[in-house]
Amino acid sequence: MSVFLSYTVIGVALGAIYAITATGLVVTYTTTGVFNFAHGAVGMVAAFSFYQLWQAWHWPLLAALAVVLVVEAPLLAVLVETVLMRRLHGASTERSLMVTLGLLVILMGVATALWNPLVSRTVPPFFGTDSVRIAGVYVSAQQILTVAVVVLMAVALRWFFRTLRVGVAMRAVVDDPELVAMAGAKPYRVAQMGWMLGFFLAALAGCLLAPTVASTGLSIEQLTLLVVNGYAAAVVGRLRNVPLTVAGGIVLGLVTEYCVGYLPTAHLNQNLVAVIPEAVPVVFLFVVLLVIPAARLVAGGRLPVHTPPRVPRAARSWVGAAVLVALAAAVSPLLGGIALATVATGLALGIVGVSLVLLTGYAGQVSLCQLTFLGVGAFTMGKISGGGGWPGLVAGVGVSAALGALIALPTLRLRGLYLALATLAFGEAAYYAFFSNPSFFPGYGGDITVRRLALPGLAAPGDRLELVEIAVVLALCAVAVLAVRRSRFGRRLVALNDSPAAFATLGMSSRVAKVGVFALSAGIAGLGGCLYAGEQGAISANDVLFFSSLTLLLFVAIWGVRTVTGGILGGLTAAALPVAAAHLPHALADLSGLVAGVGIVLLSRFPDGVLGLPAVSSRVRRAWPREPSPELSTAATPHAAQGAVSAAR
Amino acid sequence: MPPADAPAAAPALAVDDVSVRFGGIAALNDVSLSAPGGRVTGLIGPNGAGKTTLFNVITGLQRPDRGRVSIGGRDVTRLGPHRRARLGLARTFQRLELFGTLSAAENVLVGLEAPFIRRAGKDRAPATPVSLLERVGVGGAPDSPVASLPTGSARLVELARALAIDPQVLLLDEPCSGLDETETAALGRLLQSLAAEGRAVLLVEHDMDVVLEICDTVHVLDFGEVIASGTPAEIRSDPAVQAAYLGRIGTDRGCEQLSHLRSILSGDELG
Numbered sequence: 001m002s003v004f005l006s007y008t009v010i011g012v013a014l015g016a017i018y019a020i021t022a023t024g025l026v027v028t029y030t031t032t033g034v035f036n037f038a039h040g041a042v043g044m045v046a047a048f049s050f051y052q053l054w055q056a057w058h059w060p061l062l063a064a065l066a067v068v069l070v071v072e073a074p075l076l077a078v079l080v081e082t083v084l085m086r087r088l089h090g091a092s093t094e095r096s097l098m099v100t101l102g103l104l105v106i107l108m109g110v111a112t113a114l115w116n117p118l119v120s121r122t123v124p125p126f127f128g129t130d131s132v133r134i135a136g137v138y139v140s141a142q143q144i145l146t147v148a149v150v151v152l153m154a155v156a157l158r159w160f161f162r163t164l165r166v167g168v169a170m171r172a173v174v175d176d177p178e179l180v181a182m183a184g185a186k187p188y189r190v191a192q193m194g195w196m197l198g199f200f201l202a203a204l205a206g207c208l209l210a211p212t213v214a215s216t217g218l219s220i221e222q223l224t225l226l227v228v229n230g231y232a233a234a235v236v237g238r239l240r241n242v243p244l245t246v247a248g249g250i251v252l253g254l255v256t257e258y259c260v261g262y263l264p265t266a267h268l269n270q271n272l273v274a275v276i277p278e279a280v281p282v283v284f285l286f287v288v289l290l291v292i293p294a295a296r297l298v299a300g301g302r303l304p305v306h307t308p309p310r311v312p313r314a315a316r317s318w319v320g321a322a323v324l325v326a327l328a329a330a331v332s333p334l335l336g337g338i339a340l341a342t343v344a345t346g347l348a349l350g351i352v353g354v355s356l357v358l359l360t361g362y363a364g365q366v367s368l369c370q371l372t373f374l375g376v377g378a379f380t381m382g383k384i385s386g387g388g389g390w391p392g393l394v395a396g397v398g399v400s401a402a403l404g405a406l407i408a409l410p411t412l413r414l415r416g417l418y419l420a421l422a423t424l425a426f427g428e429a430a431y432y433a434f435f436s437n438p439s440f441f442p443g444y445g446g447d448i449t450v451r452r453l454a455l456p457g458l459a460a461p462g463d464r465l466e467l468v469e470i471a472v473v474l475a476l477c478a479v480a481v482l483a484v485r486r487s488r489f490g491r492r493l494v495a496l497n498d499s500p501a502a503f504a505t506l507g508m509s510s511r512v513a514k515v516g517v518f519a520l521s522a523g524i525a526g527l528g529g530c531l532y533a534g535e536q537g538a539i540s541a542n543d544v545l546f547f548s549s550l551t552l553l554l555f556v557a558i559w560g561v562r563t564v565t566g567g568i569l570g571g572l573t574a575a576a577l578p579v580a581a582a583h584l585p586h587a588l589a590d591l592s593g594l595v596a597g598v599g600i601v602l603l604s605r606f607p608d609g610v611l612g613l614p615a616v617s618s619r620v621r622r623a624w625p626r627e628p629s630p631e632l633s634t635a636a637t638p639h640a641a642q643g644a645v646s647a648a649r
Numbered sequence: 650m651p652p653a654d655a656p657a658a659a660p661a662l663a664v665d666d667v668s669v670r671f672g673g674i675a676a677l678n679d680v681s682l683s684a685p686g687g688r689v690t691g692l693i694g695p696n697g698a699g700k701t702t703l704f705n706v707i708t709g710l711q712r713p714d715r716g717r718v719s720i721g722g723r724d725v726t727r728l729g730p731h732r733r734a735r736l737g738l739a740r741t742f743q744r745l746e747l748f749g750t751l752s753a754a755e756n757v758l759v760g761l762e763a764p765f766i767r768r769a770g771k772d773r774a775p776a777t778p779v780s781l782l783e784r785v786g787v788g789g790a791p792d793s794p795v796a797s798l799p800t801g802s803a804r805l806v807e808l809a810r811a812l813a814i815d816p817q818v819l820l821l822d823e824p825c826s827g828l829d830e831t832e833t834a835a836l837g838r839l840l841q842s843l844a845a846e847g848r849a850v851l852l853v854e855h856d857m858d859v860v861l862e863i864c865d866t867v868h869v870l871d872f873g874e875v876i877a878s879g880t881p882a883e884i885r886s887d888p889a890v891q892a893a894y895l896g897r898i899g900t901d902r903g904c905e906q907l908s909h910l911r912s913i914l915s916g917d918e919l920g
Contacts, residue, residue: 297710297730307794308750488762495748495759502746502807505708506814507734507763 005137007261008254013143015253016150017208018281019246021230022237023153024201029239031170031194034085035093035417037100039230041107042199043206044223046073048115050207051123051218061126069203077199081192084604089191093416094366095607098557101550102600104224108547109593111220120217123210146208153201154246170194205230221547225428229281231421235288239417248288256280272439275432282432285425294413297501309563309608317482317564321475324568328471332464342579343572344467344535350474350571351528353556354564358481359521360553361561362490364497365514366420368549369407369427370525373400375435375544377526378450378533388451388460388534396530397523404522408515427546435541447540450533470531477524478564484520493517548574551592558599560611569611659722661686661849662738662818667706667716669699669873676702677713678873684818684849689840691864691881692853695893698870700853701743704820707851708740709733720818735765737817741807741824743853747795753806754778754791760813768815769848781809786835801827805836818849825856837863861885869893 021043028036036042046068053064080103088096115121125142132139161167169190210218229252236248259280265273312320328347335343352370359365377400381392411422434440441448452460453469461469484490496503496513503510533539555577556570573595581591599609606612660683669677677699684690692700705711707718709730718726720736728736748756757778782788785805787798795806804824811819821840825833837859844850844865854860860867861881869877869884871893877884884890 307796491751491755491759491762494750495756498748498750499746501710501730502742502748502810503759504730505710505734505738505740506760506810507731507766509729509731 002136003261005135007257009137009139009143011254011257012250013146013253014212014256015233015250016146017205017212017249018230018233018252019150019249020153020201020208021205022233022245022249023157023242024198024205025230025234026237026239026242026245027157027201028194028198029234031197032085032191034088034096034100035239036103036198037097038103038107039198039202040224041104041111042073042076042202043209044220045076045107045111046203046206047123047210047218047223048111048121048220050210051121052115055121055123065207068207069200073199073203074196077195078192080199081188081195083601085191085195086188087604091607092364094360094364094420094561095557095603097366097417097420098554098561099600099604102554102558102596102603105551105554105596106593106600108220108224109590109596112590112593115218115220117220122217125211142211149204149208150246153204154242157242166190166193225546231424232281232285232288235285235292235418235421238292252281252284255284272433272437275436279429279432282425282428286422286429289414289418289422289425290410292414292418297504309560309612311485312482314479314483314486317479320565321479324475324478325468325471329468332467335464335467338579340463340467341535342575344463344470345532346572346575347467347470347474347568348528348532348535348571349552349574350568351470351477351531352525352552353567353569353571353574354474354477354481355521355524355528355567356553356556356570357561357564357567358484358524359517360557361563361566362485362497363493363513363517364416365408365517366416366423366553367518367521368420368424368546368553369430370521371544371549371552372427372430373404373522373525374529374532375430375539375541376400376403377529378539378543379440379448380526381530382448382450382533382539386451387449388453390453393453393527393530397526400526400529401519401523404525405515405519407522408518412511412514424546427544427549431541431544431546435544441540447538448533449538450530450536452534453530466535470535473527473531474568477527478568481524481564481567489513489516551596554596554599558596558603558609560609562608563611566609566611659719660684661721662707662851663717663719663722664703664707665717665719667703667713667718669702669706669711669713675873677706680716680870680873680875682868682875682878684851686817686847686849687844688865689844689850689852689863691860691867692851692870693855693857693860693867693884694870697872699873700870701822702873703870704740704822704853707820708738734763734814734816735767737767737769737814738820739811739814739816739818740820741804741811741822743822745800745803745807747803747807747810749794749796751795752792753782753787753795753798753809756795756806757781757809757813760810763814766814767817769817769846770815776813776815778809778813781812782806784812785809785839786832799827801829801832804828812843816848818851819843820851820853822853823855824852825854825859833859 021039025036025039028034028039049072050064050068053059053067054061059067084099084103085096088099125140126145127141130141132141132144161170170193206223209223213219213222216222230249233249233252234245236251237243237245256277260277263273263276328343331343332340352374355373356367356370359367359370377396379396380399381387381396384392384395407423407426408419411419414422436446438446452466454460485494492503492508492513495506496508496510500510529539532543536543552570552574555573556567559569559573560566577591577595584591602613603609606614610616662684664683665681667677667680668675680699680703682690682692692703694700702711706713706716709725709728709732713726716726717724720733720738723736725733725736725738748759751759755778761776761778761781779788779791782791782805785808787802787805787809795803798806804827808821808824811821824836824840828836833856840850840852841863852860852864861884864881867879867881867884868875869887869890876893877887877890879887
């Protein structure tokens with residue numbers, strides 16, 4: 001009994017922290033309409049700042065807490081709101097997601113630059129190791145404090161939103177900033193308040209988390225991801241309801257601890273047992289996503305302000321493909337060593353980038369686990385016909401595509417944001433239970449050998465030929481994705497993304513389109529994985545980190561997620577930046593963070609990224625003058641007209 | 650689908666005793682009306698009367714708390730929006746729902762390519778994006794992105810897209826706003842010719858002149874209830890209607906316009 005109570009106490013204390021971070025997410029989401037993926041990173045930065053003030057500079061505890069919570073967090077929020085978020089009102093879900101993902105990358109980059117990850121840092125409990133004995137169980141002062149903070153937070157928030165004028169205005173502003181403005185409130189001030197409150201709660205969770213990870217020391221990735229676990233609790237409250245969110249957080253904490261305490265570990269695969277505590281929140285998130293009610297189609301009025309990038313015609317896409325392959329062939333003899341390997345890896349990642357253009361750029365669905373499909377494709381290939389044959393390639397693509405369809409199926413009822421969360425949960429679960437599981441990835445470093453593809457009758461290609469081979473596949477993928485976009489299916493995807501309500505009232509079901517595009521995109525990512533692993537010689541858990549999936553998506557978005565060129569350049573950037581950073585001094589070591597920073601400021605203003613900048617796109621337009629399509633205006637038969645329209649796009 | 654001109658057949662569209670509540674507010678209260686094939690049926694009422702909510706109930710975007718919707722005699726109350734569209738129901742939206750990434754012609758093309766649609770077969774020649782755009786009066790620039798169109802033209806593109814599935818029942822939510830007088834008159838003639846092909850046209854419109862001129866029957870909705878139904882002449886002389894709606898226009902035209910403006914801005918209009 002007392003063992004059970006002990007687990008309950010630990011679970012409630014952990015759940016309380018989840019509740020705080022999740023409530024912060026909900027507050028920001030309901031007042032600004034933006035789901036802040038950087039929420040965890042804000043908590044992480046707060047925890048490190050708290051360490052710095054309290055432990056490194058020996059400030060008094062309360063002074064350190066006060067500076068972090070009421071100075072640093074709100075200031076950061078105001079900065080973020082002013083520079084990035086103010087321009088995002090009315091932006092598509094995927095674009096605002098991308099900007100907050102970028103913020104996450106920046107914050108992690110800044111933290112890496114300020115706090116060298118190789119140094120160990122620990123934060124002790126606030127009041128030493130004092131504890132009280134309640135009902136035969138020792139409860140630490142820290143745990144009591146945490147629970148008290150949650151109760152206080154819940155009461156204070158209720159008072160704030162129900163009673164204070166600013167709180168009521170905050171509830172109103174997300175629905176309609178113009179109306180709130182007409183009523184005399186300043187919408188951006190109200191949104192600013194939402195960001196400040198959200199950041200404050202993230203920081204609070206970060207500071208409370210800091211002592212609980214004392215055994216391993218503060219780690220940038222771990223702290224960021226721990227707060228990510230709060231997402232599951234926020235989804236319980238459907239991102240709107242604070243009491244449900246708090247309850248969800250507590251339940252999540254309890255489930256995690258009971259799993260640690262009571263799973264029949266003796267009867268399970270030991271490799272699996274080791275990762276269970278880490279996987280519980282993700283599994284929890286996935287289950288919650290499956291049971292929350294379907295989103296209703298709302299006709300809210302949609303007319304985009306930004307003209308989309310032009311879709312090149314078939315002939316032009318083949319020319320582009322030929323140019324790409326010719327460039328690769330010309331460049332490969334000039335490169336050697338690391339540079340050669342980096343470009344080849346970048347082109348393989350470019351294949352994944354192109355799959356993201358199809359999925360996110362055209363269909364508006366966000367996948368945060370695209371590298372998981374890369375890993376699955378490579379793993380499958382490595383397991384079939386000695387790890388490098390054509391049957392392995394086909395199987396790798398097929399298995400990835402099937403998996404993509406499988407993930408899309410349960411989330412069909414949900415809107416884009418939830419789908420993104422589901423892919424995040426899936427990617428993490430696959431990482432813990434599959435890629436870092438020695439049962440599947442045995443041996444030192446846990447990798448699976450994958451050989452390069454050989455053309456029939458020839459030996460496996462050397463480094464230079466391999467680069468050209470990858471370029472050829474990438475070029476074909478790009479041509480194929482553009483062909484899909486010009487097809488009937490492609491028009492349907494774009495239409496579904498632009499207005500789900502109008503799509504349905506034209507008699508079309510979103511299921512086929514969504515599952516289809518997810519499978520296709522995952523298949524392409526799997527193909528990229530086969531080539532990627534062939535180039536590297538192996539595939540391991542390090543290739544499929546959640547964080548890498550995220551930066552790849554971000555770089556594609558920064559270049560322009562609605563153009564295949566953006567996908568290719570995004571892949572190359574994702575491969576090149578870490579290599580370049582290794583040759584720079586430590587302060588610049590996080591080049592990705594820096595580039596992401598500049599990139600998302602750009603992205604918050606220009607939805608189509610670098611390639612969509614007015615100067616760039618008009619130059620492209622001049623270089624590729626658009627041909628008029630006289631057939632269209634004189635088209636007599638449906639077939640001719642359809643052909644003409646596809647061609648004109 | 651029964652022939653529209655068979656008098657004994659079920660109406661192309663029938664709404665029976667539909668009620669919808671949003672929290673404590675009754676948006677629709679036991680609303681019944683029908684739209685027969687071959688006729689233009691008008692639906693008018695002050696802002697917040699429940700007109701758009703009724704359209705959402707008919708097209709399946711809003712689930713009614715009570716009541717029945719049937720298309721051509723078939724109960725569709727439990728069907729999703731896409732299943733209803735396949736039975737020959739199409740609509741336009743008060744607040745535009747265009748496919749903004751696509752051109753005007755492609756918007757229509759998506760409708761033409763939609764599978765499983767039971768088409769009414771009223772088109773004389775096979776429809777093309779351009780022929781449909783021309784028919785509604787925006788054939789000028791089929792290639793231009795819809796984002797660059799003025800509101801009035803964008804509404805007409807929505808109409809062309811709705812016509813692309815060759816519907817038996819066509820719902821139009823304020824198609825005339827954003828159009829000038831000449832364009833409005835042309836649209837009125839178009840709606841009458843669409844009805845003459847045997848389609849049922851249900852029209853929500855703020856421009857009273859248009860409604861009273863082109864509709865065969867008019868239903869008046871106020872606070873979620875049908876307060877009058879009849880020919881335009883009957884509606885014009887109905888005292889209840891004058892009290893609820895027409896009278897206000899005469900005396901408080903400015904107020905009416907302002908409240909209309911606010912409701913468009915706020916988007917929280919129930920009607």
